[in-house]
Amino acid sequence: MKFSRLVALSLLTFSSFSMAKAIQGTNYQSPYCGCCGAWVEHMEENGFDLDVVKTAEMTPIKIKLGLQPELASCHTAQIDGYTFEGHVPAEDIKRFLAEKPQRMIGLTVPGMPIGSPGMEQGDTKQAFEVLAFDKNGRTMVWSRYNQ
Template identity: 55%
Template sequence: MILRTALAFCLALALSGPALAATESQPSIEVWKSPTCGCCGKWVEHLEANGFTVTAKNTSSAMLDRIKRQAGITEKLASCHTGLIDGYAIEGHVPAEDIKRLLKEHPDAVGLTVPNMPIGSPGMEQPGGETEPYDVLLVKKDGSLEVFARH
């Protein structure tokens, strides 16, 4: 009986190993946002639905502005929330697929931004399905911009 219990324990441990590893490999992002912004909460839900572990931090607009500037996001590139992940700033309604690509390619950059709040971007979906085209911009360390993705 003891041998059977020990074998069952070892089997359970062996089978849970890959699941634990998958959990640990999920990208983790810290999101700074206003406590009253509904679209920020929807963007957090979008990230979670796409495999990100999100720590959402509600803050004042003054603190949020400070976080943006410290991360290298200028007023011209700003939106309503800022994510921080693996040394990158993610500003605004950036799709999860673009963040995953950024992490995979790992360019020498400040991060990604979707300035303003384009209709149809993650968190800005409309009941009627309306969308508008928008670009995800790569913010380089020298302050220059490059189109990273078009949606």
């Protein structure tokens, strides 16, 4: 009797875990970029469900979402009203969404550092920072990866 209760509890726990709602969002990306798709895969593996919009007109989207040119990368995601630019690790986005820091409108990894999610190149990894930014383009370091 104890064993069957344990099995039932385990199945119930697994069902609850597997039915957890994914975090919804939209990722805007160039139709010609392969690393953007790899980043979306990273996000899906970490509990996100992103609609992908492929467009060659990325600059107007970035401007509309308040992204300064020096903070830009290749793709731009909109999740829960916030902007996430480039190869931001999923764990940083989850923390940002949980903390909702005042005056910050998103996170960015400027450029395309090798070793960031979606930019994996074997064992080669560059150090990079994830920056939180506000609507005026002011930034603060959100996290550092000293790979």
